[in-house]
Amino acid sequence: MSKRAKIQEQLSAYLDGELAPAEHRKVEEALGADASLSQELGELRAVRELLGGIPRANAPDDLAESILREAERASLVGSPAVPQSGGRLRWLRYTGVAAALVLAVCVGAMIVSQLSDADRSLEPLAFKEAADEMMREQLANAREVAALEEATSAPGRDAAEGADVVAGLPALAASTPSMDVPSMEVPGVEVAMADSVVIYTRDLESTRRNVEELLLSNAVRPAPTTEFGFHEAPTTTQANVYVAARDTEAQVQWIVYATDEQIEQIQSQLLPVQSGEGSPPDSPTLRVERDNKARIGLAYREEEAPKPDVAMGPGPREELKALGGADARDRGRSTERVPSAAPPMARGTRARRMAPGDAGVGGETAGRSVAGRVTGADAPTARIRIHTEAESARADTAVPVRSLPDSLVVASQADTQPHTQPASQPTSQPVLGSWLGQQLASLGRKGFELLDASARRRGVASQPSDTTRTLARNAPEPTPSTSHAGRAFGLRRALRAAVAANRKAAPQRPLLITLNRLGRKVEGVKAKSSEILIPRGKSLIPESTPAPNPTKRP
Amino acid sequence: VTDQPSNIVAGRAADEHAETPKGAIAFEDAALVQRTRKGDMQAFALLVAKYQDRIFNLILRMCPRRAEAEELAQDTFLRAMERIGQFRGNSKFYTWLFRIAANLTISHLRRAGRVRFQSLSGPRELEGSQADALTSRMAERRQAGPPAAAMRDETRRRVERALLELDEEFRLVVILRDMENMDYGEISQATGLPSGTVKSRLHRAREALREKLADLIDTK
Numbered sequence: 008m009s010k011r012a013k014i015q016e017q018l019s020a021y022l023d024g025e026l027a028p029a030e031h032r033k034v035e036e037a038l039g040a041d042a043s044l045s046q047e048l049g050e051l052r053a054v055r056e057l058l059g060g061i062p063r064a065n066a067p068d069d070l071a072e073s074i075l076r077e078a079e080r081a082s083l084v085g086s087p088a089v090p091q092s093g094g095r096l097r098w099l100r101y102t103g104v105a106a107a108l109v110l111a112v113c114v115g116a117m118i119v120s121q122l123s124d125a126d127r128s129l130e131p132l133a134f135k136e137a138a139d140e141m142m143r144e145q146l147a148n149a150r151e152v153a154a155l156e157e158a159t160s161a162p163g164r165d166a167a168e169g170a171d172v173v174a175g176l177p178a179l180a181a182s183t184p185s186m187d188v189p190s191m192e193v194p195g196v197e198v199a200m201a202d203s204v205v206i207y208t209r210d211l212e213s214t215r216r217n218v219e220e221l222l223l224s225n226a227v228r229p230a231p232t233t234e235f236g237f238h239e240a241p242t243t244t245q246a247n248v249y250v251a252a253r254d255t256e257a258q259v260q261w262i263v264y265a266t267d268e269q270i271e272q273i274q275s276q277l278l279p280v281q282s283g284e285g286s287p288p289d290s291p292t293l294r295v296e297r298d299n300k301a302r303i304g305l306a307y308r309e310e311e312a313p314k315p316d317v318a319m320g321p322g323p324r325e326e327l328k329a330l331g332g333a334d335a336r337d338r339g340r341s342t343e344r345v346p347s348a349a350p351p352m353a354r355g356t357r358a359r360r361m362a363p364g365d366a367g368v369g370g371e372t373a374g375r376s377v378a379g380r381v382t383g384a385d386a387p388t389a390r391i392r393i394h395t396e397a398e399s400a401r402a403d404t405a406v407p408v409r410s411l412p413d414s415l416v417v418a419s420q421a422d423t424q425p426h427t428q429p430a431s432q433p434t435s436q437p438v439l440g441s442w443l444g445q446q447l448a449s450l451g452r453k454g455f456e457l458l459d460a461s462a463r464r465r466g467v468a469s470q471p472s473d474t475t476r477t478l479a480r481n482a483p484e485p486t487p488s489t490s491h492a493g494r495a496f497g498l499r500r501a502l503r504a505a506v507a508a509n510r511k512a513a514p515q516r517p518l519l520i521t522l523n524r525l526g527r528k529v530e531g532v533k534a535k536s537s538e539i540l541i542p543r544g545k546s547l548i549p550e551s552t553p554a555p556n557p558t559k560r561p
Numbered sequence: 562v563t564d565q566p567s568n569i570v571a572g573r574a575a576d577e578h579a580e581t582p583k584g585a586i587a588f589e590d591a592a593l594v595q596r597t598r599k600g601d602m603q604a605f606a607l608l609v610a611k612y613q614d615r616i617f618n619l620i621l622r623m624c625p626r627r628a629e630a631e632e633l634a635q636d637t638f639l640r641a642m643e644r645i646g647q648f649r650g651n652s653k654f655y656t657w658l659f660r661i662a663a664n665l666t667i668s669h670l671r672r673a674g675r676v677r678f679q680s681l682s683g684p685r686e687l688e689g690s691q692a693d694a695l696t697s698r699m700a701e702r703r704q705a706g707p708p709a710a711a712m713r714d715e716t717r718r719r720v721e722r723a724l725l726e727l728d729e730e731f732r733l734v735v736i737l738r739d740m741e742n743m744d745y746g747e748i749s750q751a752t753g754l755p756s757g758t759v760k761s762r763l764h765r766a767r768e769a770l771r772e773k774l775a776d777l778i779d780t781k
Contacts, residue, residue, distance in 0.1 A: 050778050067617075
């Protein structure tokens with residue numbers, strides 16, 4: 008290589024100031040003596056400037072959330088992405104932590120510059136502290152329940168029911184809500200605690216139906232004339248609090264379970280809103296106002312299903328204040344027309360089931376969404392959620408409260424039949440069994456691969472997944488007279504563990520089952536969740552021997 | 562290095578608040594890593610928040626399909642989380658993180674096949690979403706009249722295209738140096754290459770770009 012060629016090779020490093028002093032001097036001398044080298048240096052500098060002028064791309068807004076959710080998913084399905092040994096990061100195994108992770112990134116991105124002790128009075132830090140507290144509590148509880156789960160999954164015990172969970176449902180975590188409601192004091196509402204079990208699934212809707220059917224057919228099966236669900240005298244009210252968003256706003260989600268009387272009361276209060284007649288009742292908990300999007304959904308008749316209007320409401324901060332009750336009465340904004348809900352439906356008619364996400368929880372980008380969803384059998388139990396929506400990631404924790412505030416919107420309808428069944432077909436065990444069997448078959452196909460992978464990873468015999476595989480591959484049509492509820496599913500096991508934990512902790516606590524959609528975006532839909540509340544003291548799964556399973560191998 | 566990551570406060574948040582608020586604490590990576598090792602998820606989340614933009618930008622310049630870049634960025638952080646116990650602090654955390662990103666991305670590109678990323682139609686996906694493109698165009702319009710803006714836009718496209726035509730190994734070092742402002746030592750850590758190799762690859766990459774962009778350079 009000639010001397011000039013060597014100098015040429017040094018030009019870039021010279022340009023970057025990366026040459027040793029002696030080399031630097033040599034290049035400078037050469038540049039002084041050779042105009043073409045200087046020309047080349049100038050061109051290289053121009054190249055560097057051109058490259059430096061390319062605009063930087065920012066990460067998508069939801070990248071952090073997706074990372075943390077994926078961490079959660081990985082922890083659930085045992086992906087190698089999650090540390091499996093050493094115990095250092097064993098926390099990732101516990102699902103409750105994922106919410107704290109999301110919280111951390113949401114809050115953290117906002118307040119990282121404000122984390123000194125001196126600044127702890129800043130508003131967002133209330134959430135940060137709450138998140139910390141929640142994280143600690145969830146960890147403790149998750150560990151406890153994980154141990155319990157381990158105990159209940161002793162060899163030979165769960166094999167009969169398929170052991171692990173199908174379709175991305177391998178995990179169970181129960182956590183006692185640990186969060187007081189900082190900065191949210193709802194007048195007249197007594198804060199109470201409930202136990203909570205979180206189940207993750209790839210197929211939220213199917214799993215939710217499965218859980219509901221499990222409860223119906225195995226645990227809290229209603230007599231024809233009795234209520235299913237929340238028939239105990241005290242009503243149970245439960246609020247989910249979403250904390251933290253990029254703009255330091257809090258998001259609040261409110262879910263209410265009500266009795267007949269309360270529903271009537273609430274509906275009467277909703278009427279002015281529904282008909283667009285002036286302002287809603289002077290309520291600290293519900294406002295539908297102009298300057299933000301809001302959406303109200305109720306349980307509509309299937310054939311009517313009106314398209315929701317959009318009304319404008321206050322921003323999330325104001326919403327929070329409204330829920331706190333402090334400023335709500337001071338605001339005199341007018342309301343915009345909100346959709347007319349179907350009139351209360353007669354018993355036996357079927358309501359259109361509205362998943363939480365249906366009403367814009369996952370799809371709307373601003374404002375509040377209010378969605379009603381019907382649960383229960385003949386008992387007109389219902390719940391409503393008010394959800395202020397912000398742009399960025401969110402996390403939630405359940406903070407059940409007891410006694411119903413005086414004013415909230417509610418719809419009521421019985422909705423116990425499997426949705427795949429014609430409305431005219433009577434609900435019965437054979438129907439449920441058949442329907443659930445179909446669900447199992449459809450889920451099983453997706454699930455057995457996960458199950459196999461999980462078994463291989465853990466070095467466990469493939470017996471559990473054999474059951475599933477049989478179910479999935481053969482897709483047998485269940486015997487109409489047999490209920491398959493819970494069979495071959497980890498659901499049963501999960502619920503049993505939840506009940507055991509519930510009893511162990513406090514037999515009188517209600518139990519909240521939360522289903523979370525697992526994984527990344529699914530066809531553009533972000534994670535959704537669905538909740539099922541089991542009233543206090545109610546047994547979920549009988550501890551007696553389950554019904555025979557025709558799909559089980561001898 | 563003009564943009565020391567350790568001085569960045571919460572990534573994008575720092576961009577929006579150029580001045581560190583009074584009483585602010587700029588977290589050092591080492592402290593965050595230490596906390597993450599102990600299971601402090603908030604610390605890990607802060608690391609994500611802090612570096613997500615830079616990691617994503619690196620990957621997107623290497624792999625211009627946004628969806629794939631998002632996946633790779635996600636995988637980068639998950640891999641980092643998985644292996645954070647192996648990070649001994651012999652290098653800076655962000656160079657370690659960049660190394661993970663670079664390895665994942667190059668592996669991905671090799672699996673996918675290079676030709677895929679050398680489309681003659683140009684790196685259209687590099688422009689990002691329509692919103693990004695619109696924002697970019699609007700920013701340019703604010704600064705200059707339509708002809709000048711159009712020229713800048715075209716110049717940018719040309720540079721991006723030329724960059725994508727480089728082999729991955731060369732593209733990586735030039736991105737790390739000229740877009741991420743890493744010094745050679747950091748590039749060496751981030752790529753695992755000896756510094757001499759970094760130096761030669763960088764020079765060859767710039768020479769290649771000089772040829773590809775000769776007409777642009779002449780007009781400057």
